[in-house]
Amino acid sequence: MQQSAKNITLLAIESSCDETSASVCRNGEILSNIIATQKIHEQYGGVVPELAGRAHLQNIVPVVTTALKEANCSREELDAIAFTQAPGLIGSLLVGAQFAKSLALALEKPLIGVHHMQAHVMANLIAENKPAFPFLCLTVSGGHTQIVLAHSPLQLEVIGETIDDAAGEAFDKTAKLLGLKYPGGPLIDKYAKLGNPNAFKFAEPQIPELNFSFSGLKTSVLYFLQKQVRENPNFIEENLNDLCASVQRTIIRILMKKLKKAVVQTGVKQVCIAGGVSANSGLRMALTEYGLQNNIKTFIPDFQYCVDNAAMIAMTAYHKYQNNEFTSLDASPSARAEW
Template sequence: MKQVTILAIESSCDETSAAVCLEGKILSNFIANQSVHEKYGGVVPELASRAHMQNIVPVVDAALKEAKCRLQDVDAVAFTQSPGLIGSLLVGAQFAKSLSLALGKPLIAVHHMQAHVLANLIDDRRPAFPFLCLTVSGGHTQVVLAESPLSLKVIGESIDDAAGEAFDKSAKLLGLPYPGGPLIDKYAKQGNPLAFKFAEPQIPELNFSFSGVKTSVLYFLQDRQREDPQFIEKNLADLCASVQHTIVQVLMKKLKKAVKQTGVNRVCIAGGVSANSGLRNALQQTGEQLGWQTFIPAFQYCTDNAGMIAITAYYKYLAGEFAALDISPAARAEW
């Protein structure tokens, strides 16, 4: 039987990525980042979509070459349909549709957050079903119960801001450049996580809230800077460590509650914030203490990437879940 080869494209925000997957194994995963947004302190949608148009052809070409794959060898073309910046999504969607039509091969539409969860199935060490996944990114924070590759249920999510946004906005308050989340992680390694205490919103069940964390950091810094204008500079490492500790504690408390409620002790993390060393360490330590089996994707599959789109598309291909050429990308869509 012929092995299935899938070309996948990810363009939901400010990374242009392409990957080739052969029978569930990722052969290549190329990512082009966009530095143009740094001076604006965040992603500018119009600039992001223009950069995608510049990057998509060379990125797809590089992914095919590394995988030693020709376009005619591809059995299906996959792309991120939602959620994301609509202009960015359009570039990937239209490119994928054009390839699908030109090659006469099926088109597969992938939900970005589903793909983050299934990134845990890429490496050789992968969780058995069912498993829980804490999916944490700049736009989403969710606890997902995965019963099979295509049967995923969100059992908890943020009612306002995402954890990644709390990291980035706190970093901005601390005067750190965009993207600030990784810089908080960097400085936190040199600081005391218990030096300062910030609010931990108490939200019912398995849902999250991070707007209160940002507000707590804002008011705390305003009060301290009135007393000492150099307060942030003098305490940057401790502030970063304390902010990170607060956010990670909120996440881990909900994850412990989810394990208790579901009885599922195979636990994964996914999404851009899963690259955070504080969260990774907390998951591993908690797993050892409570007897969980823990799984963390490789760094290249934590941030937005086409490898996770490819692995999701592989399972959709096996299930015969193909998309029509008139399918439209969406800023938000249900799983």
């Protein structure tokens, strides 16, 4: 039985990778969403798990304190503490989980563990203009690429997913091949705006049903660049904008092709995107144009809710609280977990 939504105030913590975030939610409204991004990983070209865990230890107290202050909320007003339980880097998850457990125990409040990927989908429920159920969500990040059919806030069905690499990884690995700094995805987006998306052709995998594959694309880009650089050592520098535009176009074509297929198969005409790659301007434009041309309602989260953030954890926890879905203090975080 669902509880009344009246006067439910939650603190949520997100620490699955390299962002330390805290958010306060009251009655389904986000009052604060504080995110501390770890810059230290840029010099290594990717996230270093041990350094990420240490940074979370340094950031979590000031981030939570700031989130409560911005929301004008005291710890005593909280009705529950939520945290990202899975998936993610185990060291990073442990910092958020142990902090949430300690606070819940000290305040004698219930604990709510949240699945990170479910929360990305629920980020679309934060804005006033939100989809009605059922809706489809293309969830794209550095570690995941999925098509989710959302029947209700707590009933989500994965109907398609990558069989190897994620779209976000394809962006970042390609950026590394092009000599771009980490994180490379946003830089590809930046340079793609200046290039010709039809300048170069790359492999588009033919995967059955609604599943994805990006390993072949990465290999295609690698071999192409190796060949061109052998003939012209300055090839990448001279064609950077066109290369970024062509790679981005290919990734978006792969994503949109499967999403369109999902709309046809399910008949659902409300479509969302979520995850870090949903901040990509090309993908946002492609989804918007598809909606306008096909009478499909499309929904795109604000940029702050695309990246890893605690507001999406809070929104999911709010629905779990109403449904009395609480987590034991003995529960452990998991690097990988099924829905």
